[in-house]
Amino acid sequence: MGQEAIAPSHLEETITYERSGEGVVSWPNRIGTESETGYEKIPFPNIVAVVPALSAPRGHSILYVEDNPASKDDKSLAPVVFRSLAGSRPPARLVDDLPPVDVSFWSAWRATRTSETNLHIVVSTGSGTGQARDVWNRLLKPLLDFLQMEEKTDYVVHFTKSDSTVTELTNEILLPRANLGIAQAVVLLAGDGGMVDVINTLLSAERSPSYQKPNVIVMPLGTGNALAHSSGVTADNTMGLRSLILGTAKELPVFTASFSPGARYLVDESRQERPLHEHNGTPTAYGAVVCSWGLHAALVSDSDTAEYRKFGVERFKMAAKEALFPSDGSPCHEYKGRVLVARTQSELQTGKWELIERDSHGYILATFCRYLEKGFTISPQSQPLDSQLRMVHFGHVSGQDAVDIMGKAYKGGKHVEDARVGYEAIEGLRIEFEEDDGRWRRVCVDGKTVRVEQGGWVEIRSGGGSVLDVITT
Incomplete structure (x- = not known):
């Protein structure tokens, strides 16, 4: 199927839309195209938008994506490619089932754009399996x-x-222009890490009274893509194009993770260290997805290598196998430390932390997100961008028990019904580490690893400041 493959006059009365099931747009196949049914079909989840045709005053174009079969054998290729179909009268029900174009972020952006170029496309060439360049093209x-x-x-x-x-x-670019009150939009062809970099840079800097929040659209090209899955960007098959054209701006909730002195980022496959930004003398990181210690943090850090990233989301399962069933035959690690929670803003502000009574830990995770990866429902009560931090945790268990518990997360979040698992809404989480080996003092903040000094701590608080909006349907 080619772009603008059929002239409007050929499709005036022939495009149909069937709502049953996921929904399907159909039209007679083109001359020379072989098809048993004689019809071309587009599943509704593949539809990007219906827009006025630029080449025909009274016509419309259906924008959609088509599967790219070659991507099954080459993970660096785009899984779908862009297509368009011209017609003068799109089915009314199809238009009704899509978010309205005239109130979308994109419509407003096109109407108010200035001579200065303030739309930035960021192609993260190292994210995930390296698909970003081909997705751009x-x-x-x-x-x-x-x-x-x-x-x-x-x-x-x-x-x-x-x-x-x-x-x-x-x-x-983004910060200086935002401080001047200039409206900007960013399309991130990246994973959660790209958003984390933007958030941390903006929150770590001085912002003027004229500060204008940038609008960010995520095209999910990382490994887990928790933010895209949880904010609704991947509810269809268009890899963010529908959100770009039909989405609206929504505030991105942020948490603040404060660390004891000496905490450092681990980078370059943990071969190097980098300092954190300091806020009032305290090492600080900001996140929008997850902060964790224990099994989750370990497998994210251990699998953050070029070799593991080639396997996409499977990298986490591969790392988990070694963490839960060490090759030397030893049991999985018992994490030692004090874990405390504040469940209300009042408790948080007055420092009334409640200790979780447990001798050792296996999994401690705080998140805004419903999903950590597609199909992995870590927090089933979370709603898109609802600003509520929730905690999932369990004590030290055997490797097989951990597999059993986390396997239930792939079944719609059934793990939170397991008696061994704690799950609750919180406003704050504090961990005081009692580990000698730095390997067991690694904390994950939105996919980045922070190693805490011996005897140190981390404190996560809901709310870090609103510095950008995300565009989503």
Whole structure:
């Protein structure tokens, strides 16, 4: 199927939309196309939008994505590619079932854009299995071309060259312009890490009274993509294109993780260390997805290598196997420390922390997100961008018991019904480490690893400041 493959006059009365099941758009197949049914079909989840056709005053175009079979054998290729279909009268029910175009972020952006280029496309070449470049070439750029948008005039493309590219872009361009009150939009072809870099850079800097929050659209190209799954971006098959064209701006909730002196980021496959930003003299990181200690933090850190990343989301299961069933035959680690929670803002503000009575721990996790990866429902009560921090935790168990517990998360979040698991809404979490080996003092903050000094602590508090909006349907 090619872009604008059929002229409007050929499709005036022939496009149909069937609502049963997931919904399907159909039309007679083109001359020379072999099909048993004689019809081409687009599943509703593949539809991006219905927009006025730029080439026909009274026509419309159905924008959609088509599966890319080659991506099954080459994980660096885009899983879907952009397509469009021209017609003068799109089915009314199809238009009704999509969010309205005229109130979307994109519609407002196009109407108010200025001569200054403030739409930034960030292509994270190292995220996930390396799909971002091909997704740009075969999905996003064709959409922008269809919309008659030109590079450098209407948008700027930034290909990442290192793990500091997004931070540098935020520091050098996004932050100064936001402080001048300039509206900006960013399309991140990246994983959760790209959003984390933007958040931390903005929250770690001075913001003026004129500060204008950037709008960020995530095209999920990382490994877990928890934020995209949990905010609704992946509710369809368009990899964020529907959110880009039909989505609206929503505030992104943030938590603050404060650490004891000496805490450092582990980078370059844990071969190097970097300091954290300091807020009032305290090492501080900000997150929008998850903060964890124990099994989750260990497997995220252990699998954060070039070799593991080639396997995509399977990297977590591979790392978990070694963590839960060590090759030397030893049992999985018992994490030692004091875990305390504050369940209300009053408790948090007055320092009334409640100790979780447990000799050792296996899994301690606080999150805003419903999903940590597609199908892995870590917090079933969480709703998209609801700003409520929730905690999932259990004590030290055998490797097989941990597999059993976490396997239930793949069954709609049934793990929270397990008597061994604690699950509750909280406002704050504090961990005081009692581990000699630094390996067991690693904390995960939105996919990044922080190692805490011996005898140190971490404190997570809901609310870190509103510095950007995400665009989602």
